[in-house]
Amino acid sequence: MTTTATLPDLLDSVVIGGGAAGLAGAITLARSRRSVLVVDSGAPRNAPADGVHALLGHEGIAPAELLARGRAELAGYGGRLLEAQVSAVSGSEGDFTVALADGRSVRARRVLVTTGLLDELPDVPGVAEQWGHGVVHCPYCHGWEVRDRTIAVLGTSPNSVHQALLFSQLSDRVTLVVHVADVVNDEQRAQLAASGVEVLDARVAALESADGEITGMRLADGALRPCEVVVVATRMVARTGFLAPLGLLPVAHPSGMGEHLQADTTGRTAVPGVWAAGNVADLSAQVGAAAAAGTMAGAQINADLVMERARTALA
Secondary structure (H helix, E strand, O other), rough: OOOHHOOOOOOEEEEOOHHHHHHHHHHHHOOOOOOOOEOOOOOOOOOOOOOOOOOOOOOOHHHHHHHHHHHHHHHHHOOOEEHHHHHHHHEOOOOEEEOOOOEEEEEEEEEEOOOOOOOOOOOOOHHHHHHHOOOOOOOHHHHHHHOOOEEEEEEEEHHHHHHHHOOOOOOOEEEEEOOOOOOOHHHHHHHHHOOOEEEEOOOEEEEEEEOOEEEEEEEEEOOEEOEEEOOOOOEEEOOOHHHHHHHOOOOOOOOOOHHHOOOOOOOOOOOOOOEEHHHHHHOOOOHHHHHHHHHHHHHHHHHHEEEEEHHHHHH
């Protein structure tokens, strides 16, 4: 097991977050013979899901199995992994200190942030219990699995309308239940009707289940609206509190879906020496896109270190 005592005094890079983006970035760095440490808290966003979909060559793989394979690949190239929680990152390019919640710390020349995000679920009883199974949010992650079923979209945000239209491609039994007023306008109601989506203006009291499966929405007036699947629009918030000492804070995402860490197409953030990849920077990235972004960021970090060495040699 990796311990801080077995690490170099100054690593080439610390990767904070051991999901698809983090492992892909770390493997890229390790293959370039960089000393790299992944610090992972062990709380992947997709843990409740039964499988990972739309990932070429790994369709349906269990999230835990995918991460286990990635960890083994990282170890094969000499990369290290430490199961711990990061509490703060301080310092500057060339010498960052990554403080851990248990009081330990490590130092690194560069930092890659791949901590992903948290999904803030609608405050309706039953939603959290079914999250990742009977309650879903992404048609590309879960759509095929719920095709042709009776789908109810819990209308809590403007994004709910977009979800209802996307899921109408997968089933002709889709209803948008307008739980929060003003999330749908007259033009959108017309679009939904033309797409075969029913719109029901009703408050939802709770989701009801039997034998682990959703049976319907219990409305505020006591009526039961039968359905097999519930679609929700979560508020997605980047997990970046530990970056506050660097002044690197999340900002509102242009889509209105939550907050993200701003980074350019290579993963560079506003703080020199700090990169970000995956859902922490791109709220809508699926596993494949997150891994690709991690690979890009890892390559950019390596190139940055190479150029730093060249400048130093010339000087």
